[in-house]
Amino acid sequence: MKLGLALRNMGPQSTRAALLECARAAEAAAIDDLWVADHIAIPPDQSEGSGGRYLDPLATLAFLAGVTTRIGLGTGVLVLPYRPPLATAKWVATIQELSGGRLLLGVGVGWMDAEFKAVGVPKERRGAQTDATLAFLRCCFAADEVEANGQPFLFLPRPVRPPIFVGGGAPHALRRALRFGDGWMPMGGADAEPLRAPIGELRTAAAAAGRPVPEVVMLTTLAVDDPPRAAEQVRALADVGVTRVVHGWRYPDPAAFARVAEVVGVRIRAALGP
Numbered sequence: 001m002k003l004g005l006a007l008r009n010m011g012p013q014s015t016r017a018a019l020l021e022c023a024r025a026a027e028a029a030a031i032d033d034l035w036v037a038d039h040i041a042i043p044p045d046q047s048e049g050s051g052g053r054y055l056d057p058l059a060t061l062a063f064l065a066g067v068t069t070r071i072g073l074g075t076g077v078l079v080l081p082y083r084p085p086l087a088t089a090k091w092v093a094t095i096q097e098l099s100g101g102r103l104l105l106g107v108g109v110g111w112m113d114a115e116f117k118a119v120g121v122p123k124e125r126r127g128a129q130t131d132a133t134l135a136f137l138r139c140c141f142a143a144d145e146v147e148a149n150g151q152p153f154l155f156l157p158r159p160v161r162p163p164i165f166v167g168g169g170a171p172h173a174l175r176r177a178l179r180f181g182d183g184w185m186p187m188g189g190a191d192a193e194p195l196r197a198p199i200g201e202l203r204t205a206a207a208a209a210g211r212p213v214p215e216v217v218m219l220t221t222l223a224v225d226d227p228p229r230a231a232e233q234v235r236a237l238a239d240v241g242v243t244r245v246v247h248g249w250r251y252p253d254p255a256a257f258a259r260v261a262e263v264v265g266v267r268i269r270a271a272l273g274p
Contacts, residue, residue: 001234001237001238001242001243001244001245001272002032002033002072002243002244002245003031003032003234003244003245003247003264003265003268003269004031004032004033004034004035004072004074004217004244004245004246004247005026005031005033005034005035005246005247005248005257005260005261005264006034006035006036006037006076006219006246006247006248006249007019007022007023007026007034007035007036007060007064007257008250008251009036009037009054009055009057009060010037010039010049010050010053010054010055011049011050011051011053012051012053013251013252013253013254013257014053014054014055014060016063017254018253018254019060019063019064020067021254021257021258022034022254022257022258022261023064023067023068023071024067024068025254025257025258025261025262026071026257026261026265027068027069027070027071028261029258029261029262029264029265029266030265030266030269031071031261031264031265032071032072032244033071033072033073033074033104033244033246034064034071034072034073034074035074035075035076035104035106035219035246035248036055036057036060036061036074036075036076037054037057037076037077038057038075038077038078038079038082038108039054039112039115040054040056040079040082040115040118040119041114041115041118041119042054042114042115043114046112046114049250057075057078058075058078058088058091058092058095061073061074061075061095061099061103062091062094062095062098065095065098065099065100065102066098068102070102071102072102072103072104073095073099073102073103073104074103074104074105074106074165074217074246075104075105075106075107076106076167076185076217076219076246077106077107077108077165077167077185078105078106078107078108079107079108079109079110079115080107080108080109080110080129080130080133080134081109081110081116081121081125081126081129081130081133082110082115082119082121083133085132085133085136085137085148086136086148088133088137089136089137089140089155092105092137092162093140093141093155093157093158093159094157096159096160096161096162097157097159101159101160101162103162104162104163104165104217105162105163105164105165106164106165106166106167106185106217107130107134107164107165107166107167107181108130108166108167108168108185109126109127109130109168110123110126127172130176131176131179131180134164134176134179134180134181135180136148137161137164138161138180140155140158141155141158141160141161142161143155143158144156144158163181163182163183163215164180164181164182164183165177165181165182165183165184165185165215165217166180166181166183166184166185167184167185167186167187168185168186169186170198170201171198173185173186174198174201174202174205177202177214178202178205178206178209178211178214181214182212182214182215183214183215183216183217183243184198184199184202184214184215184216184217185216185217185218185219186198186216186218186219187218187219187220188218188220189220189221190220190221190222190223190233190237192233192236192237192239192240192242193236193240195216195218195237195240195241195242196240196241199216199240199241199242200241202214202216203241215243215244216241216242216243216244217242217243217244217246218237218242218244218245218246219246219248220233220237220245220246220247220248221247221248221249222234222245222247222264222268224247224249224260224263224264224268227263227267227268227271228271230263230264230268230271231268231271231272233245234268234272235272247260247264
């Protein structure tokens with residue numbers, strides 16, 4: 001089981017100094033990966049908790065790649081319809097190259113009406129655009145020469161494609177994960193049992209298609225004030241097929257983040273045993 005933390009790339013916790021301190025604390029605590037969120041245009045009436053301040057997730061991970069050495073760097077999730085496919089592919093390849101292969105690409109279709117309006121993308125096209133971008137990404141990482149809009153070009157550098165985790169609910173996200181990705185990224189509470197059936201369906205479909213066992217990345221909130229209880233939560237998630245657990249919460253400052261990083265990376269991991 002991999003244990004990760006959600007890093008706030010929004011609100012007052014998203015200053016350069018705060019991100020740097022948090023990332024270094026996570027590495028020191030042996031956290032497996034850090035995950036950032038994606039909002040591109042928060043309307044004023046939905047800015048509670050962030051004040052409307054959001055750093056771009058890909059730019060944030062590019063920064064973190066340069067100030068860390070080991071930890072995985074994930075998007076949880078990157079909303080693909082907001083961005084043009086070729087520019088997105090170049091960002092992804094660049095971060096994967098400069099991080100030494102540490103990118104974890106969580107992707108989703110998006111949900112906020114105001115953001116779709118701001119970027120000028122019809123929300124009803126989000127599924128089709130997500131599929132088109134995912135297909136294009138896979139092409140880019142499969143060969144040095146790629147074609148877009150009838151124009152051949154060289155896609156270099158071309159590092160190993162990062163794993164793709166498709167966010168969202170069943171059944172659409174499961175079908176998309178099986179078609180384009182390496183795993184599923186559900187979001188919700190710490191109750192493991194509702195995940196058992198869809199994870200089983202995903203594994204069965206992957207086996208039938210001759211695919212590897214899919215990863216399942218769960219963004220949740222653990223009982224970090226009670227490490228034995230948190231370890232029980234992680235065990236329950238592992239029992240239904242979750243392979244990565246990402247703890248997310250609204251920490252007030254880097255010191256609070258560092259305390260929880262130590263709990264998750266050291267105490268909860270120790271409670272889980274070998």
